[in-house]
Amino acid sequence: MNAVWAFITRWATWLGVRWRAGIVLMAFAFAALMLLGRAVHLQVTERDFYAEQGGDRQQRVQTIAAHRGMxxxxxxxxxxxxxxxxxxxxxxxxxxAHPEAVTRLAGMLDQPAAELQHRVREYGSRRFLYVARQVRPSLAETVRTAKLPGVGLKREYKRFYPTADVTAPVLGFTNIDDEGLAGIELSFDQLLAGTPGKRRILKDGDGREIVDLGVIQVARPGQDVALSIDRRLQYLAYRELSRAVEEHEALAGSATLMNVATGEVLAMASAPSFNPNNRAAIDPSFTRNHAIVDQLEPGSAVKPFTVAAALASGRWQPSDTIDTAPGYRRVGGFTIHDHRNYGTLDLTGLLEKSSNVGASLLAEDIGAQALWTTYRGLGFGQVTGVGFPGEASGSLSLWRDWRVADTAAHSYGYGLAVSPLQLASAYVALANGGQFVAPSLLRLDDPPETRPVFAPEVADRVVGMLRAVVSPTGTAPKAAVTGFQVAGKTGTVRRLDEGGYSRTDYNTVFAGLAPASDPRLALVVVLHRPSAGQVYAGDVAAPVFQRVMSGALRMLNIRPDNLPELPAGQIAGDLPSVVVDSTRSREAG
Incomplete structure (x- = not known):
């Protein structure tokens, strides 16, 4: 019995050992089958999915900056x-995770290491942070060669303006991302900016680029924009304007030079200005393009158009006279004054002496509608269409809303507002045989469209009358240019403040054409609130006109039309100087 029991016990023990071993072996076999199945699943069934996921964690798509147009x-x-x-x-x-790399990078960038370490800790959860923008290629190459973990480079562009403050208010400027913020840069931003490209790269675990996988989308550079500005004339206008603003301690100033035949703006200077190459030092108050975004009452500078409207009405002839005595008149509860009693004047004399009384009598005779129609035809109260950001449209109320005093005020330049560019465009129409030409800041390759405002004989008559303004007996002899006939008009305008029109602060305007016998150039000079003593346009704005216009005529090689008569037997080559001596002209002015 004992022997049987012992046999059964041994057999059970053997089976138990075998059973446990079998279970363990089966468990290992099952685990191996699971691993093999998972491996097959990953490597075969879902290979593409996990390859894509792995690539996404190592591949990056970088933007390729597009070169901004010039x-x-x-x-x-x-x-x-x-x-x-x-x-x-x-x-x-x-x-x-690499403090030593932060220290090395800070040294390369000449930044305090502690400050950079603080930024790294502060933005520790981010995967992208700029530490330096618009650095030189040589410094970028130094950083690239160092192969620091977690440090990358991105190509970008920095805008540079060779003419700096000379053209800054016209061109405007861009931000650090090369996007237009003001001026031409803003108005033509879409054209200049182009289209960025894309490329795919492979990075290692430390974020360093190890393989360039190729371009996905090619960057398309922006288009160039050709302005109507002539850089030489722009330098000239800015230099003389800045000099005058400083000399007369003016608040600001502008000079707008236009091609009579095409309406192209050849120079548009504003002072004070700024250097767009140094963004940190830009004063927002100096960024205004005063020729376009400012508007002012033009004063007597619009009297030629009052005379033109009178001639166009058929009610007046150039030889007709007006009695302006005693030098003032009462209209609608207001008193209109002349500088003094000029007595009886013809229409040329009205412009030569700049008679407010005479202009108001003309407007009263032809009526508000005729005057308003003339101003409206010249573009007053409307944007010019040059597309400049913040352009002032000026103001010109409907003639039906004018009282008798309003009609009188509009005749000598009060009650309406224009930008210097609008005023220059109006003088271009006068010089262009009465044909209005829309101004352009872009170079034109084709003849522009025109529309009539005056009959040619009316425009020519008024231009001829304006020559008297620049004569020794007119209000602007300092605008005269040696060797050329000049036609122009002054405007000395009281500034409007909270309490009404100031008795001490003025805007001074001179608008003129040359050569008067066949006008090629129109120039408008405006100085806001000169405060160094002289305030009249003939003393403040006219000399600037003289210097800019004389230089422009010479640079453009325009033939003089007011040469002295040659003595018998003398030829033109014997004359010592018949073209403007700019130094002598400045001293005389």
């Missing part, structure tokens, strides 16, 4: 260009 003057000279630079960025999560 802005040039009318002759192709660069006014704004983009220079290749680099941005340096970090992955705070990666570089944060």
């Amino acid at each position: 802005i040039t003057d009318r002759h192709g000279e660069p006014l704004a260009i983009s220079v290749a630079m680099y941005a340096i960025w970090i992955d705070p999560k990666v570089i944060g």
Whole structure:
């Protein structure tokens, strides 16, 4: 019995050992089958999915900056260009694990290491952070060669303006991302900006680029924009305007030079100005393009158009006279004054002496509608269409709303507002045989469209009358240009403040044409609130006109039309100087 029991016990023990071993073996076999199945599943069934996921964690799509188009003057000279630079960025999560890399990078960038370490800790959860923008290629190459973990480079562009403050209010400027913020840069931003490209790269675990996988989308550079500006004339206008603003301690000033035949703006200077190459030092109050965004009452500078409206009405002839005695008149509860009693004047005399009384009598005779129609035809109260950001449209109320005093005030330039560009465009129409030509800041390759405002004989008559203004007996002899006939008009305008029209603060305007026998150029000079003593336009704005116009006529090689008569037997080559001596002219002015 014992022997049987012992046999059964041994057999059970053997079976138990075998059973446990079998279970363990079966467990291992099952685990192996599971691993093999998972491996097959990953490597075969879902291979593409996990390959894509792995690639997404190592591949990146980078933006390729598009080269911004260049802005040039009318002759192709660069006014704004983009220079290749680099941005340096970090992955705070990666570089944060390498304090020594942060210290090395700070030394390369000449930044305090403690400050950079603080930024890395502060933005530790981010995967992208700029640490330097628009750095030189040489510095970027130094950083690239160092191969610091979590540090990358991005190509970008920095806008550079060769003419700096000379053209700044016209061109405007861009931000650090090369996007237009003001001026031409803003108004033509879509054209200049182009289309960024894309490329795919492969990075290692430390965020360093190891393989360029190719371009996905090619960057398309922006288009160039050719302005109507002539860089030489722009320098001239800015230099003389800045000099006058400083000399007369004026609040600001503008000079607008236009091509009579095409309406192209050849120079548009504003002072004070700013240097767009130094963004940190830009004063917003200096960024205004005063020729376009400012508007002012033009004063006596519109009297030629009052005379033109009178001639166009058929009720007046150039030889007709007006009695302006005793030098003032009462209209609608207001008193209109002349500088003094000029007595009886013909229409040329009205412009030569700048008689407010005479202008008001003309307007009263022809009526408000005729005067308003003339002003409206010249573009007053409407945007010019040049597309400049913040352009002032001016103001010109409907003639039906004018009282008798309003009609009188409009005749000598009060009660309406114009921009200097609008005023220059009006003088272009006068010089262009009465044909209005829309102004343009872009170079024109085709003849512009025109529309009539005056009959040619009316425009020519008024231009001829305006020559008397620049004569020794007119209000602006200092605008005369040696060797050329000049036609123009002064405007000395009281500034409007909270309490009404100031008795001490003025805006001074001179608008003129040359050569008067066949006008090629129109120029409007405005100085706001001169405060150094002289306030009359003939003393403040007219000399600036003289210097800019004389230089422009010479630079453009325009033939003089007011040469002295030659003595018998003398030829033109014997004359010592028949073209303007700019130094002598400035001293005389």
